[in-house]
Amino acid sequence: MIESILPAAAHAVEEFEGPGGPSHPTPAADDDTPFPEEEAVIRDAVPKRRDEFRAVRRCARRALARLGHAPVPLIPGPAGAPMWPEGITGSMTHCPGYRAAAVADRAQLPTIGIDAEPDEPLPRDVLGLIARPEEIVRLADAASADPSFHADRLLFSAKESVYKAWYPLTQRWLDFDEVSVTLDSDGRRFDAVVLAPSAGTFGRYAGTWTTGSGLILTACVLADSD
Secondary structure, three states: HHHHHHHOOOEEEEEEOOOOOOOOOOOHHHOOOHHHHHHHHOOOHHHHHHHHHHHHHHHHHHHHHOOOOOOOOOOOOOOEEEEEOOOEEEEEEEEEOEEEEEEOOOOOOOOOOEEEOOOOOOEEEEEEEHHHHHHHHHHHHHHHHOOOOHHHHHHHHHHHHHHHHHHHOOOOOOOHHHHHEEEEOOEEEEEEEOOOOHHHHHOOEEEEEEEEEOOOEEEEEEEEOO
């Protein structure tokens, strides 16, 4: 599902979790075994957090294998983003029932961000915290044009994808109101502009999205990399 919205240079692996447990798109292999360095990170975490942490890294190692990389520990950096092998860019995401990771050779794709969210309304009062005034107007238009998905949740997911693509390039935090997103419901695409003064050459992103299985999935890259 996630690969349908990714550039050709990206490789992704996803897992859906149902009553019978997670579905594995590839046979069990060495990449299923967590590394001690990773286990140290989640030693004191609750079981749910440990399961999510392990699952997205399992997906990531399987995606890296498609680029010819042997399994390696994927440790969170200072801001929580995973530290990828040299020359690799990537992104991870998880939400209830779903885990995924996408990777690419940085020479072909400088950065990538992916996000997964349940296709349901945002909690009350959250939209006002994450949306700019012009986005709220555009959301109303998008919801009228296509009521088959929750536009407010899509906006949230798009901004999460943008941040995940932005941070590896800049090593800087980004607030929700520092990104302006324009949704294209017909083409299932979005454009994002980073309004932070420090944006420089990393200020524009091109994104795609899809829905299905009760999920909203988004992905984005630098606008000139799409």
